[in-house]
Structure formats: C-alpha cells, structure tokens
Amino acid sequence: MSNKNELITADDETSDSDFISRLKRPFIDFNNADRSGRVDILGRLGLFIPAVASTLIIVLVLAFLWVESATIFGDPSGGIGIIINPTWDPNRDMYGIAVFIVGSLMCTGLAIGIAVPLGIGGAIFLSEFCPMRLRQPIKMIVEMMAAIPSIVYGLWAFLVLVPVVKNNIAPIFGSDSNGLSLLAGGIILAIMLLPTVVTISNDALQTVPRSLREASLALGATQSETSRKIVLSAALPGVGAAVVLSLGRAVGETMAVLMVTGNSLQIPYSLFDPTYVMTSIITNQLGYAFVFPLWRSALFAVGLILLIMSICFTLTAKLFIKWGMKTRGYI
Amino acid sequence: MPEFKHQIEVEGLSTWFGKKKILKDITCHFKDNTVTAIMGPSGCGKSTLLRTLNRLNDLVPSFKRMGNVRFRGEDIYGVGSSVYDLRKHIGMVFQKPNPFPMSIRENITYGPKLHGTNDEDDLEKIVESSLRKAALWDEVKDELDHPAPNLSGGQQQRLCIARALSVNPPVILADEPVSALDPISAAKIEELIVELKKDYTIILVTHNVQQAFRVSDQSAFLYLGELVEFDETKRILEAPHDERTEAFITGRIG
Numbered sequence A: 001m002s003n004k005n006e007l008i009t010a011d012d013e014t015s016d017s018d019f020i021s022r023l024k025r026p027f028i029d030f031n032n033a034d035r036s037g038r039v040d041i042l043g044r045l046g047l048f049i050p051a052v053a054s055t056l057i058i059v060l061v062l063a064f065l066w067v068e069s070a071t072i073f074g075d076p077s078g079g080i081g082i083i084i085n086p087t088w089d090p091n092r093d094m095y096g097i098a099v100f101i102v103g104s105l106m107c108t109g110l111a112i113g114i115a116v117p118l119g120i121g122g123a124i125f126l127s128e129f130c131p132m133r134l135r136q137p138i139k140m141i142v143e144m145m146a147a148i149p150s151i152v153y154g155l156w157a158f159l160v161l162v163p164v165v166k167n168n169i170a171p172i173f174g175s176d177s178n179g180l181s182l183l184a185g186g187i188i189l190a191i192m193l194l195p196t197v198v199t200i201s202n203d204a205l206q207t208v209p210r211s212l213r214e215a216s217l218a219l220g221a222t223q224s225e226t227s228r229k230i231v232l233s234a235a236l237p238g239v240g241a242a243v244v245l246s247l248g249r250a251v252g253e254t255m256a257v258l259m260v261t262g263n264s265l266q267i268p269y270s271l272f273d274p275t276y277v278m279t280s281i282i283t284n285q286l287g288y289a290f291v292f293p294l295w296r297s298a299l300f301a302v303g304l305i306l307l308i309m310s311i312c313f314t315l316t317a318k319l320f321i322k323w324g325m326k327t328r329g330y331i
Numbered sequence B: 001m002p003e004f005k006h007q008i009e010v011e012g013l014s015t016w017f018g019k020k021k022i023l024k025d026i027t028c029h030f031k032d033n034t035v036t037a038i039m040g041p042s043g044c045g046k047s048t049l050l051r052t053l054n055r056l057n058d059l060v061p062s063f064k065r066m067g068n069v070r071f072r073g074e075d076i077y078g079v080g081s082s083v084y085d086l087r088k089h090i091g092m093v094f095q096k097p098n099p100f101p102m103s104i105r106e107n108i109t110y111g112p113k114l115h116g117t118n119d120e121d122d123l124e125k126i127v128e129s130s131l132r133k134a135a136l137w138d139e140v141k142d143e144l145d146h147p148a149p150n151l152s153g154g155q156q157q158r159l160c161i162a163r164a165l166s167v168n169p170p171v172i173l174a175d176e177p178v179s180a181l182d183p184i185s186a187a188k189i190e191e192l193i194v195e196l197k198k199d200y201t202i203i204l205v206t207h208n209v210q211q212a213f214r215v216s217d218q219s220a221f222l223y224l225g226e227l228v229e230f231d232e233t234k235r236i237l238e239a240p241h242d243e244r245t246e247a248f249i250t251g252r253i254g
C-alpha cells in the first residue's frame, strides 16, 4: 500500500514539474531561437497570427463590401452595367457610377503624372547634387509635409489654389472655369503625394552603392549621366515602391479632393472641367442614402470598385517591381 | 600634341584629405606596355595615388593636391583639360567586383554609348571583343542578356575588366582587383593582366608581394605616403635598397 502511495506521489511530482517545464518551454525556445535545431513556437505564432490577420482583414473587407453592394448588382435597375453607365440620379433610381470611376482615374492619373516626375527629380537632387549641409534640413521639411492633415491641404487648396486656377491658369487656355476643377484636384493630390515619392525614392537612391557611381564616373560619365542611367536605374524597384504607395493614397484620398474638384456629375472633357471622384460621392451621399437600400448599396458598390481598383494598381506595380528586380539580378 | 616619354608621369605630387597629408612629394612614371605594381602596407596611400591618376578623388570635397600629373604629356589637373576625356582614356577596375545591375551586354555597351557609339553592329562587336579580351566570352556568350550580378564573383570581376576595356583606354588602373576573389579566379585574372600588358599600360595596386613578382615589370613601394623605392620589380624584390622595403617584402610590416 505504502509502496503504491509513494509511487503516486513520486508520479505526481514529476508530472507537476513536467507541467511547469512544459509551460516554460516556449519561452526558453524563444530565447534560444537563433541556435540551430530549435523550433520556437512562440516566435512562430507571433509572426503567424499578424500575417493571417492582415490577410483575413482584406478578405473580410472585400466580403463585407460585396455583401453590401449585392443589392444593387442583383437589382434589375442596377446590375454589373452600372460600371459603364454614366447617369447617376437616385431620384429616378439610376445608379451609373462611370462618372466617378472616370473622375477618380483622371484625378489619380493627373496627380501621379505630376508627382512622380517631380518627386523623382527632387529625390535625385537630394541624393546626388544637394550640398551635404542642406540635405538633412530639406529632408526634414519634406517629411513634415507628409504629416499635414489632408483637410488642411484641402483648405489651402480651396482658398489659394482654386482662385489661382480660376484667375491665372484657366484664362491662358481660354477657359472660364470657376477654378473648381480636375486640374485643382490633380495638383493638390500631387502636392500631397510628393513627400512620399521624394522620401522613399531618396532612400532607394541612397542605398545604391558608391562603387556603382564610381564605376560609371571612371568610364567617363558625367554626374548627371551617372545619376540618370546608373543610380536611378539601379534604384528603380525602390522608386517603384514609392509609386505604389502614392497610387494607393491617391485613389483613396477624400477630403482635399472633395473640396476642390467641384463635384459635378459629368465626365470632364478638359482639365478645367469640374469632376466627381469615387471617394467624394460616398462621403457626400452616404448620410442621405442610408435608408434607401438601392442607393446605399450603390454607394457601397462604389467602395467595392474603389478597393478592387486599388488592389489592381498595387498588384500591377508589384509585378513591375518584381520584373525590375529580376532584370537587375537582385532576386 | 605635346611630347611625352611615358603615358603617365607624376611629378612632386602631394595630396591631402582635409588637413591630413596622404601622399608626400611623389615622382614616378608609368611606362607603356608594362605592368607597374604599387605596393605598400594598408593605409599608405596606394588607392589614393591610383585615384589621383583618373581624378576620382575630385569627388571628395576635402581633397587637395599639389604637384603635377601628366597624361600623354598634358597636365590632367590643368585648366581646360576634360576630366571626362581623361577617364575615357584611363580605365579602372576596383577591388570589389561592381557590375552594374543590368544585363551583361548592357554593362559592356554602357561606356561606348556614353561616348557616342550607337550603331548596333559596332556595339555588338565591342561586346564580343571586350569579353574575349577579358577571357569571359566563352563562358557568357549564350547569356548576354542575363543580369550581370548573377555571375560568380570571378566572372563579375572579369566582366568589370571587359567593361573597362570597352572604351579602349590605353591605360588601366586596377586597385587590388583579385583580393576579394577565390584563388582560381585570382590566378585567371593575374594571367589576364599579363596578357593585356601587350596592348595596355597597366597600374596595379597590390598588397601581395608574390603577385607583384608574378605580374609586374616595375614596382613602386609606398610607405606612409612616401615613395620609398621605384624600380624594376625584380631588383626591388631581390635587393631592396631601403630597410622598410625589405621589412615589407619579408612580411615584417604590412
């Protein structure tokens, strides 16, 4: 009997310390994760969960938008055709969203068209030609530009940029625009994108090894040839990343654009015509639309298309970056 | 064209980085169709001397210089002399292979295109002849459009030599071109240097006495920025005049 008892207590003790050591195990492994032959559960979970979560969030957001917009896509007055239908008139149950898609694409295209060349130029200046002493101060100012809230950009654009477009730019081209226009939207968006393009491109340019610059100069290239043909080319994947980020921001930007584009339900035929972008229609009408299932659903459809567009842009740009890395032998 | 005896002549050259004097009153010359080795312990100014010859030090804001460097009789630091022309005529190979992140072909055509060769056939010929001279053609002729950074280290360095040869410079500067490579690649490149000597004037910085002995005809021994000895390699290595040279050769310093 006593014998058995002893056995049990002994057993209990080992299982007890077993339990504790099993509890401690992941932490010890986490500490030793660098050593070979150790698998560290804690670290794996710590990385796995956020990775799964972020994927899940994208999927959930897509699913949510899809469910919300199913009504309009399923309705006879709506359907998938709303994407190419330019008439938006909720009073008559007409929910064509082509105007907004075109507006967003043009506004984004214009902004990228202005911001990318300017930003890359600025980044090249900063990293290749700017005197050392000025580099840090300029970088800091540019980074601060990124911290300005978009509503502040919007206010400034409304009070300054719009009148400038109206009084100084439009007359040159013989237009009597009131200033609220595609051009104003494109310009303010470009200004907002500029810091991203400049800082990220500049970082990419600075990681290009000095030995490549020297190799080019030693062949008799000028500084300018070297920075364009070697440094920029070597940094192109990184510069591409800057463009990806700014594309994402450009299509999604709301406040500043809303305030200066005039929000008119028409497809713009010139830079001075007003336009209506996807984010603006959602912001402007969601409040009224909430109790009208079709109207509301159409706005969610705008959101869905916006997200899909944004994902497509990003994926395309990623493919381009990957191709760039391949041809350069980085991967 | 001014008269000149040697491709490159250096006369009374002193250089500074900021207040620190690096080269002290150097006078030497580099004969045509020879390999000149520049030897000396680490930090003695070998690279600085080499990079003064193609004005690459001009990029360092604190760099200052006194004395003359003449390329084909013309002062390279003189007013009106073009640094781009100079560098076109003086090729350079660096310590670590530094191919451009582009295709093998683009690496070779970069220089010629800069200097105005745009004809496809001409460029194609340059690609082949440069790669042949650098003993790389047979290894890469079927993959000219592959990215150069995917080559092995030794192949990359030969590509860099081919790239330097692409603009056909009479002089080639090489700064410890094999020190980052495995022994077999290093031997290949040494062989190549001896081969290239027929057509080019080569200035080779090296740490390695044996290497200087194997490939060079004349040698310069630098010590703390001073040119201690400058003569035929054989003479310097067999019977050094200065005890610092002897110490370096026998491995007591450096």
Ligand SMILES: Nc1ncnc2c1ncn2[C@@H]1O[C@H](COP(=O)(O)OP(=O)(O)OP(=O)(O)O)[C@@H](O)[C@H]1O
Pocket (backbone or CB within 6 Å): B017, B022, B040, B041, B042, B043, B044, B045, B046, B047, B048, B049, B060, B207
């Ligand atoms: N860009 C620069 N700015 C300031 N000092 C420099 C610079 N380049 C070199 N120096 C200094 O000049 C001295 C000589 O350097 P150099 O690179 O010519 O030596 P080296 O003989 O080539 O040495 P190693 O064999 O290690 O390559 C060193 O003391 C170095 O610190």
Ligand SMILES: [Mg+2]
Pocket (backbone or CB within 6 Å): B046, B047, B048, B175
């Ligand atoms: Mg050196």
